Structures are given as C-alpha cells and as structure tokens.
Amino acid sequence: MRDFETKRLKGTGESPTVALNAKGIEMKEQGIDVLSFAAGEPDFDTPEAVKEEAIRAIRDNQTHYTSAAGIVTLRRRIARKLREENGIETDEKNIIVTPGAKLALFQALMAFLEAGDECLVPTPAYPSYRSIICMAGATFVPVPLKIEDGFRLTRRMLEERTTEKTKMLIVCNPCNPTGHVLSREEIDDIAAYAEAHEILVISDEIYEKLLYDGRVHYSLGAIPSIAQRVITLNGLSKSAAMTGWRIGYSAADPVLTKAMMKLQTNTVNCTAAFVQQAAIPAFDCHQETEAMRLSYLKRRDLICDGLNAIPGVFCPRAEGAFYAFFRIDFRGMSAEELADYILAEAGILVVPGTAFGEGGEKCIRLSFAADTAQLEEAVRRMGKIFS
Numbered sequence: 001m002r003d004f005e006t007k008r009l010k011g012t013g014e015s016p017t018v019a020l021n022a023k024g025i026e027m028k029e030q031g032i033d034v035l036s037f038a039a040g041e042p043d044f045d046t047p048e049a050v051k052e053e054a055i056r057a058i059r060d061n062q063t064h065y066t067s068a069a070g071i072v073t074l075r076r077r078i079a080r081k082l083r084e085e086n087g088i089e090t091d092e093k094n095i096i097v098t099p100g101a102k103l104a105l106f107q108a109l110m111a112f113l114e115a116g117d118e119c120l121v122p123t124p125a126y127p128s129y130r131s132i133i134c135m136a137g138a139t140f141v142p143v144p145l146k147i148e149d150g151f152r153l154t155r156r157m158l159e160e161r162t163t164e165k166t167k168m169l170i171v172c173n174p175c176n177p178t179g180h181v182l183s184r185e186e187i188d189d190i191a192a193y194a195e196a197h198e199i200l201v202i203s204d205e206i207y208e209k210l211l212y213d214g215r216v217h218y219s220l221g222a223i224p225s226i227a228q229r230v231i232t233l234n235g236l237s238k239s240a241a242m243t244g245w246r247i248g249y250s251a252a253d254p255v256l257t258k259a260m261m262k263l264q265t266n267t268v269n270c271t272a273a274f275v276q277q278a279a280i281p282a283f284d285c286h287q288e289t290e291a292m293r294l295s296y297l298k299r300r301d302l303i304c305d306g307l308n309a310i311p312g313v314f315c316p317r318a319e320g321a322f323y324a325f326f327r328i329d330f331r332g333m334s335a336e337e338l339a340d341y342i343l344a345e346a347g348i349l350v351v352p353g354t355a356f357g358e359g360g361e362k363c364i365r366l367s368f369a370a371d372t373a374q375l376e377e378a379v380r381r382m383g384k385i386f387s
Contacts, residue, residue, distance in 0.1 A: 012131040016355040024349045035378050036349040037366040040176060040323070042241040044292050047285040050240060054278035062273040068265045070097025070249070074276045078249050081283050086205075087222035088232060094257050096264055097279075099271045101206050101235035101248030106132050107263040108202055108231045108250060109168075113138035117167040122153050124325070124356030124363070126176050126204070141166070144358035147327055150316065151180040151359070155189040162197060169194060171220070172204040174211065177356045177365040178325045179318025181215040191223045194230075200256075201230045206248075207321040209239040209289050212297050215319045221251065228253045231260075238321075239289050240282040247271060247279045296322045299368040299375055306379030310386050322369040325353065327362050330386055335363055346381035 017038060024036030069075065075092035082088040098104040105128065113119060115137035121129050123142040133140045143161050145151040158169070171190060173182045182190070194201050203220040211217055221230040235248030250260060264270075300317060303324045307315040315326035328338050335352035342348050342364070353363025368375060 008135050008137055011134045015131070016127050017351055020349060020351055027349070032347075034343075034347050034349055035374050035381075037368070037370055037374075037378065038349050038351050040238075040367055040369070041243045042238060042292060042322075042369050043371065044241040044288075044295075046241050046245070047282065047288045049281040049285060050242065050278050053281050054274050057274035057277035062277050064273060066270045066273045066276060068270050069261065070095065070271060071273070071276045074280050077280050077283055078251070082219075082221075082232070082251055086208075086219040086232070088219055088251060089227070090221075090251050094251055094254055096250045096257060096260055097271050097276055098248045098250065098264070099246040099268055099275075101204070101233050101237065102128060103268065104233045104235075104248050104250040104260075105129075105202070105204065107260040108233070108252075108256075109133055109136050109138075110263055111259045112200055112256070113168060116165060118163060118165040119168040119170060120158060120161055120166060121170045121357075122151075122157075122175075123358045124151075124175075124177050124353060124360040125170070126172055127355055127357075129170050130357065138167075139165070142358045145178070145180075146359060147178075147314070147316065147325070147363065151175065151178045153182070153186050153190070155193045158190070158193045166197060166199060168200045168202065170202040170204065172207075173217065174207040174215075174318075174320025176207065176321055177323050177351070177353070177360075179316075179321045179323050181211060181319040182218065184216075184218060187218045187220060187223075191220060191226050194220075194226045199229065201226065202233060203230055204233045206233065206235055207238050208234065210293050210296060210322060211320045212293075212300065213317070213319065217320075229256075231256060236279055236282045240285055241288075241292065242279075242282065245275050245278070247275055296369065299370070299372060300324070302372065303366065303368045303375050303379065306376070307382070310379075310383050312386060313382075322367060324366045324368055325360075326364055326366070327353075328364060328386065329362065333362070335360055338362065338364060342382065342385070345385045346378075348378050348381060 020038035075095040113136040117138040231252040236242040335354040339352040351365040353360025
C-alpha cells in the first residue's frame with residue numbers, strides 16, 4: 001500500500017504520556033500487578049453540582065449544536081472569572097470554548113505558526129507542544145532549564161535562543177512536568193522579552209488552582225503592554241476533576257480569536273451543549289477544588305520525603321500541579337533506562353523525563369494524583385530496588 005501519511009505527521013509521534021497511561025490500563029486488565037503514575041488526572045470525582053447540572057441539561061434536551069464559540073452564559077462566566085481572578089480584561093466575545101484545553105492549544109498553534117517560524121518552549125515541557133508545533137510546520141526551539149536551579153527561567157535564556165524567525169513563546173504555569181510556578185520576576189522578564197521582540201505568547205494555565213507553600217499565580221494576559229499578544233489557555237480538567245468531560249477554553253485579542261475561530265468552525269463546530277452547561281457551576285466549586293489541593297499537598301510531601309530518603313534520588317518539592325519530577329543517579333542509567341528498570345523491577349509505571357525534552361535527563365515524572373496507599377507502596381518498592 002502507498003505511504004499516505006504526511007511529512008508533518010512523520011515528524012511527530014503519539015503522546016508519550018497518553019501511550020504510557022494506555023499501557024498501564026492494559027497491564028491491569030491482564031491482571032499484572034502494576035502501579036501506574038503516568039496519567040495527569042485527578043483521582044477525585046467531578047463535583048456533584050456539575051453532574052446534576054449535566055443531567056438537568058440533558059433532560060432539558062440541551063443536546064443540539066450551540067454557537068461555535070460556546071454558549072453565551074458560559075463564555076460570560078469564563079470572562080468574569082478571568083477579570084476577577086486573573087486580572088485579564090476581556091469579555092465573552094474573546095472566549096472560545098473547546099472540547100478540552102488541548103484543542104485550544106492546537107487551534108492557537110495551527111492558526112499562527114507555519115513553515116519558517118520558530119517557537120520557543122522552556123523545557124522540560126508538555127510533549128504535545130513539540131508535536132503540534134511540528135504539525136504546523138514550524139520549528140520547536142527548546143529553552144533548557146535545570147533541576148538544580150529550580151527550573152527557573154530568565155530573559156537571558158530566552159534571548160540566547162531568539163532569532164529573526166522567532167514568532168511565539170509557550171509557557172506553562174504551573175509547569176507540567178516540573179511543578180515550577182513562575183515568580184513575579186520571571187513573569188516580568190517574559191513580558192519585557194515578548195514586548196521587545198513583538199512575539200505571541202501562549203500562556204497555558206490549566207494547573208493555576210493547584211499551588212503550594214504560599215505560591216502566587218500570575219497571568220501574562222493581565223500585563224497591559226503585551227495583553228494583545230497573549231493567548232490564555234485553561235480548562236476544568238484539573239481544577240474540577242473533569243478530564244473526561246473535555247472542556248477547555250482560550251481567551252485572546254479579538255483579532256487572534258477570529259483567526260482561531262476558523263479552526264473551530266471547520267473542525268469540531270462546537271463543544272457538547274450539556275457539557276458546556278454543566279461547566280458553569282464548576283467555576284463556583286471552590287470547596288471541592290481546595291479539598292483536592294490540600295490532599296495533593298499532603299501527597300506531595302509524602303512522595304518527596306520518601307524519595308529523598310532513597311540514595312541517589314533528588315526530588316524537589318513541586319510548587320504547583322501534581323507531579324514529582326525527580327532525578328535518579330543509578331548505574332549511569334538514562335531516563336528511559338530508569339523508567340524501564342522501575343517497571344521491570346518494581347512494577348511501577350512512570351514517565352521518563354526525556355519525554356518532556358531537554359532538561360529531563362536522568363529524571364522521572366510521577367503523578368501524585370493517586371491513592372495515598374499506592375504512593376506509599378511506590379516509595380517502598382523504589383527504595384528496595386535503588387538501595
């Protein structure tokens with residue numbers, strides 16, 4: 001048979017985190033004793049108010065097409081949230097509701113990147129950034145960060161990777177996989193850099209509600225000097241445990257939103273009507289979100305304390321999100337070799353740090369959005385194989 005796959009797809013692969021999660025599910029179905037910490041998914045149930053609203057919406061026959069950008073009541077609620085919580089001056093006309101924040105990311109990159117463009121991404125980073133940049137025909141330019149420096153980003157690092165082809169910068173705050181939360185100084189550095197070079201900035205804020213140790217979340221879209229060139233991405237998968245519902249959104253300048261709407265109307269058309277309706281009360285589920293955050297904080301300390309007690313392991317405490325991203329110095333093994341060894345010898349499925357790009361050498365990502373007993377067992381098993 002002819003090779004029908006396009007060149008732009010040949011340069012990418014399947015999402016490594018999705019593939020590993022599928023592997024874990026398959027192993028469990030086969031009766032294999034495996035602890036899987038590959039998925040970035042809350043282990044909490046969706047809040048009752050959200051589920052009840054979805055049921056009501058279905059019974060009210062909210063099962064038809066909606067406005068392509070999303071129902072106006074939801075877009076108004078999102079815009080209010082962005083104004084009140086993030087300091088982003090926007091309204092419902094600048095919001096696109098998408099089936100998951102990943103589609104909003106896809107739309108932003110496909111709308112504004114093409115062959116000849118370069119996109120800077122601080123790494124380690126969410127693997128889909130690289131994949132979609134390549135699908136768009138652009139060049140992924142990593143800005144490697146160091147675990148020993150707390151994955152801190154500086155303007156100098158960005159300047160060193162900048163060329164006349166640089167068109168965009170993507171930042172994830174808090175960061176998947178490292179858990180780093182951008183400080184005020186880092187935010188100001190990014191804003192000054194973006195203003196000086198007149199580039200677009202994608203600000204992925206999906207983990208904004210999961211902060212620890214007094215960290216503060218700052219939105220780049222709230223900075224007036226660059227607000228017109230910032231595309232803010234967010235959703236409810238992490239803050240309201242709605243991963244399977246597929247609900248995300250983008251907020252951007254009207255000119256940028258108009259371009260992204262071309263992709264929305266020619267692909268998915270709209271997000272499911274009853275899911276959109278159910279999303280509205282999710283923005284007021286503050287108690288449920290806080291309960292998750294406090295639980296993750298305890299689990300973070302459990303996993304970090306346990307891992308740091310193992311010889312050769314260095315596990316910084318995540319400042320946000322729900323991942324432990326740690327380095328293991330053991331027999332000169334690479335990140336991939338370490339992940340294979342951990343699975344083979346301990347029956348634990350984790351993600352090698354290099355799946356997230358430069359800066360992930362000899363590192364492992366482990367999601368602590370998991371049962372406490374499983375985390376304790378993971379520490380016990382790893383302590384055994386690395387001692």
